[in-house]
Amino acid sequence: MVAVSMGQFSATAVPLGLAAAAAGVVLLAAYAVNLLRSRTQVTVQGPTIGSTPRPERGSEGVFVLHRLTEALGGPLAPSVLRSFGERRRSAVAERIEAAGRPDGLTVERYVRRRTGEVVLYGGVGLLVLLAGQVFLGVVVFAFVFMTDLNLYVQAQERADKVQSQLPDFLDVLAVTVSAGMSFRAAVGRVADSMPGVLSEEFKLALQQMELGTSRREAFEMLRRRNRNESLSKFVTAIQQAEELGAPLSQTLVDISQDMRRADAQYMRRKAQRLNPRVTMVTAVTLLPGLLILVVGSMFIGTEVDLGLVLGG
Structure with a gap:
């Protein structure tokens, strides 16, 4: 009886866990879309390496998952930061400055956030992979690079x-x-x-x-x-x-x-770079529907018995 109950619990817990992971992925995807469309910049709290402090701005608006990843990466960040060479620190500082130092980001906070992203998203992605959901696991792993995506988008x-x-x-x-x-x-x-x-x-x-x-x-x-x-x-x-x-x-x-x-x-070069993207989006969205319309019209026009085609 206990074995049956445990089996029923496991059969229920796995789908619930996967559903929770999927919901988390949806939330992260929504944030990524918002990030790509966002044009706001917030707080400046401290200088990066070799720079003069920027004018202070409000400290509100830091995304809750960024706060979580910084908290998770805090204990490991000093060890990771010590492994950085001077050249790598300068490169990270330049990327942060090019992005306008979003969220008052410094090299130290960047390392904490990136380390926390590896711990959080890497751990969740590994669990999802072990549950047999390969595609969902790869999607979760992709969010390990969320901070780098943030810096790239805001720099652009x-x-x-x-x-x-x-x-x-x-x-x-x-x-x-x-x-x-x-x-x-x-x-x-x-x-x-x-x-x-x-x-x-x-x-x-x-x-x-x-x-x-x-x-x-x-x-x-x-x-x-x-x-x-x-x-x-x-x-x-x-x-x-x-x-x-x-x-x-x-x-x-x-x-x-x-x-x-x-x-x-x-602006002309930027428009030229957008042309292939527009073509790709158009092809991805219109081509499947067009194929369905053409193939469906062929079947309807020729009055083919789908039961015979499918062996029914």
């Missing part, structure tokens, strides 16, 4: 925003410098009047210069944080104008015109 969003905001920013900066204001004061004035991702980056560069960093070094760090081709060209042109003694206002006007042409080319 910031790059797009910098690309779109740069020409207007330089136009206003050129007018402000032509009015007789110094370059540093003009950058601060324009950054205050045109809030956005690009303004935050220039304010950070100004803070670094106020702390004793040279203009060249501050703009080099601005270039490394953003990895945007147009912004890199702007930094190079500013440095060359400073070395050669060229009129700064005319240099800014020329750079702005070049940036507008570069922005148009960037």
Whole structure:
């Protein structure tokens, strides 16, 4: 009797466990979709390696699973962090800065979160695999890379925003410098009047210069944080104008015109990259229905007896 009861309990517990795992996967998938569509950035709590603190923002909005994975990875994170070389730490710090430091992320918090993701999603995925659900287990394992996906998506969003905001920013900066204001004061004035991702980056560069960093070094760090081709060209042109003694206002006007042409080319390249994706989505969604429609029409038109075809 006890054996029968235990068998019935096992037969009930396994489907329930799989259902719970599937529900978790659905929730994670919903978060991934929200992540891909989200364009919000939150809190900044502390600096990453070799950087000046960004302006403080609200601390709300950290996803609950990120908090959970950071808590799970906390005990193991120091050992993992000690295994990082200086080059790897710098690479992680640059990726975090390129993404705008979402959730106030630092290298230490990144390691805690990634370690917790391996423990949580890796453990759940292993249990699902042992239960015989291979596809579901692979899907759960994929969420081990959730933080890296977050950084990649937000870095791409910031790059797009910098690309779109740069020409207007330089136009206003050129007018402000032509009015007789110094370059540093003009950058601060324009950054205050045109809030956005690009303004935050220039304010950070100004803070670094106020702390004793040279203009060249501050703009080099601005270039490394953003990895945007147009912004890199702007930094190079500013440095060359400073070395050669060229009129700064005319240099800014020329750079702005070049940036507008570069922005148009960037949007064309982006549209070209989207064409294959649109074609693939169209094929995946329309082709199965079209095949069903064609094959069904053939069967209906020829009046084939499906019972004879299927051996019934």
